Amino acid sequence: MTTIEEKIREIEEEIHKTKYNKATESHIGLLKAKMARLQLEAESHRHSGGGGGFSVPKSGDATVALVGYPNVGKSSLLNAITGTESEVGNFAFTTLRVIPGTLKYRGTQIQILDLPGIIDNAALGSGRGREVLSMVRAADLILLVTDNECKGMDRIIEELRKSGIVVNRKRKNISMKRANTGGIRVRKPRSVDIDDTRIREMAKEFKITNAEIFIRENVNDDDLIDFFRGNVIYLPAVVVINKMDMPHNEELVESMRKYGEIVRVSASSKMGIEDLKEKIYDSLELIRVYLRDKSGKTDMERPLVLRKGATVRDVCRKISREMLEAFRYAVLSSTKSRINDMRVGLDYELSDGDIVTIVSKY
Ligand SMILES: Nc1nc2c(ncn2[C@@H]2O[C@H](COP(=O)(O)OP(=O)(O)OP(=O)(O)O)[C@@H](O)[C@H]2O)c(=O)[nH]1
Ligand SMILES: [Mg+2]
Structure with a gap:
């Protein structure tokens, strides 16, 4: 028998295999919806065991989470902006638990959480990924940290999204009234350009058969999936590119802008650290x-x-x-x-x- 996790991996593979174009767009959207639904199912099965004293209570005026692959320099950054002493090592998984620090800036106290490097399939429970993600959920701002190689930002955003954390995107104006009969009825102003059949297909993936769905602005498949999935939080994020003292490909660094505003820093030479503090403060509003x-x-x-x-x-x-x-x-x-x-x-x-x-x- 295949487990839910296996089914999720299969769908994931199919999505990655399928070339994205106008003809496959709609198919991929439905696969994503199916995957999101299975993930929810997998999660509800897992909500038994405890976390194991991993979490750190929130403190200060706001909380910021450092998220990124191992060894990109998250701990070094925490130390540089807060003066905390989180262990730094030239290998993956130096940090194995959450290390908090406090950034005192313009009369405010901002809690910064150094988290263990997020890893592929964190949302599915590999390593301590799930605990990391639950700490991220409670944050007010995410720093997506990468280094001069700018690797794997796509995957990180995907892992976050799988666990219901959407970065740098706003919640769309969609609502739903469940019903007992009548099928799926879509209500939308003329300005909204979306195919009703599409909404029905999406709803069906989430096992919704009777409901009135109100869509008040243009939405894409991702917005619909987030809506049907529910329990999604929307967080602002800043992309921090560390190790800028090392050789890097300028084009690659610039391409990170598609994920959010970027800040270039070097934790070891302290370059850009003041800019980063300011950006954190500004982004928290x-x-x-x-x-x-x-x-x-x-x-x-x-x-x-x-x-x-x-x-x-x-x-x-x-x-x-x-x-x-x-x-x-x-x-x-x-x-x-x-x-x-x-x-x-x-x-x-x-x-x-x-x-x-x-x-x-x-
Ligand atoms: N050249 C250079 N090296 C850096 C910089 N920041 C960190 N490093 C080095 O990168 C390695 C990893 O740094 P850490 O701060 O431990 O990285 P991390 O992201 O916390 O790693 P994990 O805890 O394993 O997830 C160490 O050898 C650091 O000395 C930087 O700005 N420039
Ligand atoms: Mg670390």
Whole structure:
């Protein structure tokens, strides 16, 4: 009897064997859907055993995961940007567990996780790959680390995707209402150019036979697979190309741009390390908010660090639960714009550098 894992490998092989062109596009899409469904099945079979004390609790204002093949220099990078001492070795799998470090940058504390080199079929449970992937899922940003040889980025993205982590792509506006009868009905505005039969075929691969599916923007096969698969998280990622002190092929390095913004560094000569810190900080879209008390004193040393889009409500929540209940209004000034002593409510969206005084009912 073939196991699910074997079936997955067979489909994977078929996908790799099939030349991608207009004629095979649709066939490959369905194979991918089938594979995603089998992977989900395999996962649900496996959710028994424990992880074995592998994970590290999240800390700081945001978490960044270093992901890449063995020996590309992930530990060296962690050490260079945080001053941590993660073991460095000139062989694969030097790092066997998660090593956390903290990058202190512009008043924020960013947790950086050095992970064991991700390996082929990590999503299927080989090595400690699965545990690595579960740590990645919890991160706010991924650093896709490679070296002067730029090897295997395709595979890494594929492994991440298999475990439900999609990088540098946005969630598409698709939703579904299950039904008991009626088959698959597709609802979409005229601007959406997708074949209904295609949606039906895809849905069928995921054993969905009766449902109303709403598609509000143009989507491709991958978007549909992610939607039907469910439990997918979308994370931003930056491509870090290490060992730039070594000879490298400029064209190859440039080609990495298709995976995301690239930063060239050398952990050993410290080249590009400051750029990398800045890129990490920018990509996390953090905002710093300073609290001012009623007497007018502002704590400029320790800002509250929030994500872009955060509101006054998030500030209250961060201070205490009681604060949210006692909230009357907030007074806002800015260190960066002309806003001064402006009265705002809970839904006000904050910007970096805002100074907030919370006025409570009591
Ligand atoms: N020339 C050069 N060598 C580097 C650089 N960064 C790291 N190395 C070397 O590359 C090798 C691997 O570095 P590590 O930091 O252990 O790599 P890793 O990605 O953490 O490896 P694993 O833990 O096995 O996954 C070591 O011999 C490092 O000295 C760099 O910028 N330039
Ligand atoms: Mg390492």
